Amino acid sequence: MEGNVAQRGLPMLEPVRHERADAARNRATILAAAEALVAEHGAQCVTMDQVARAAGVGKGTLFRHFGDRCGLMRALLDERERGLQEGFIRGPAPLGPGAPARERLIAFGERMLEHIEVQGDLLVAAENGAPGERLRHSVYAAYRAHVTALLGESDYEGDVDYLADVLLGTLVSELVLFQRRERGMSQAQLKHCWGELVRTMLPDG
Amino acid sequence: MEGNVAQRGLPMLEPVRHERADAARNRATILAAAEALVAEHGAQCVTMDQVARAAGVGKGTLFRHFGDRCGLMRALLDERERGLQEGFIRGPAPLGPGAPARERLIAFGERMLEHIEVQGDLLVAAENGAPGERLRHSVYAAYRAHVTALLGESDYEGDVDYLADVLLGTLVSELVLFQRRERGMSQAQLKHCWGELVRTMLPDG
DNA sequence: GAATTATGCGGACTGTGGTCCGGATAGAGC
């Protein structure tokens, strides 16, 4: 697990002893097997036993590497999620720096909606853990920090931390998928509504 | 289960055959047992087997009456939740009719925050079901209809259905409990932020 | 390359939510 933490770029106090070669091999095998199974059956329908069997690995190995089901799903999302964050932090405007905060925020939401469009079921599976776990997790913290920073740049006068939670609540994958699939809203509509929402909250720039 | 539906006041096409006496007795016994267990151990720590044993009833009975764990939790919340809805619909202003839409909306959120304060864990347990189930459920639909109606009364120009989801997303018990317990926000702070949020979205009355 | 140790492995095991179905029984009709 520590090896994994190191790979994810999370803070660490001292060099983590590198993972044993067989462990690294197993992690890769598991991820590949899980990815294939998810692609074939959908994230909701893949069981941990299936993944273990497909990877030719014991269940214990699976859980030691990824902690729990959500951890495995997050690991599958990890690469693409890091790509997202790159775009927010260092990518071209309006997503990245260079545009006014309001435009960046709108672009952020639109990007997230696209992400949900593609990774929806996986996101739901990854967020579907113990109560509050989603909010405690570093991915949420990163998004929140980004939104909070943008709100701080703007001339919004209220509590930016609170508003960040409000805005991110709008982009919860469970909700967005519901709006898309069961309320029949198009992605364009959702993007438009998001834009209007942000414009209403941040009237100028 | 149909008997339950009738009790809850949901739409029904024709008179539901009344529930057998033993079934009604069992439902009451189960609810009493569940309430006691939840009061003692907290909703998260109560298992369905425990409830069945405490009620002196088979597991099958439990699940036939309440569908699943969330259903049982919802049933425990039911009475108080109906009280809430009464207050919104027919209670005194500013919660009920008589006040301007914006004031009613603010009062609505404050009332919900108080509800979460008291029933938090039970609410989380009740919402913690299959993905999207929460949103599909009639309780959410009722809240949403109420908020949508209030927004419709106001002079808000955007998509009121979308805004209703946004506002209700702010009042998700998982999020509120996180803000209260792990972010150290007071209830007064949350109420204040909610009020500011609504005032920002609906600048005039 | 032998000995030692930390790390990883596997799969049996547990706890829990949820299903199923043979048997019991309340209530209706007589």
Next chain:
DNA sequence: GCTCTATCCGGACCACAGTCCGCATAATTC
């Protein structure tokens, strides 16, 4: 009261997430 049937009951059963621990082995040290 007797019969009949729709409804309900109970608990054995299943699926799945997650744990545990004795065994295997990669890495390290000499």
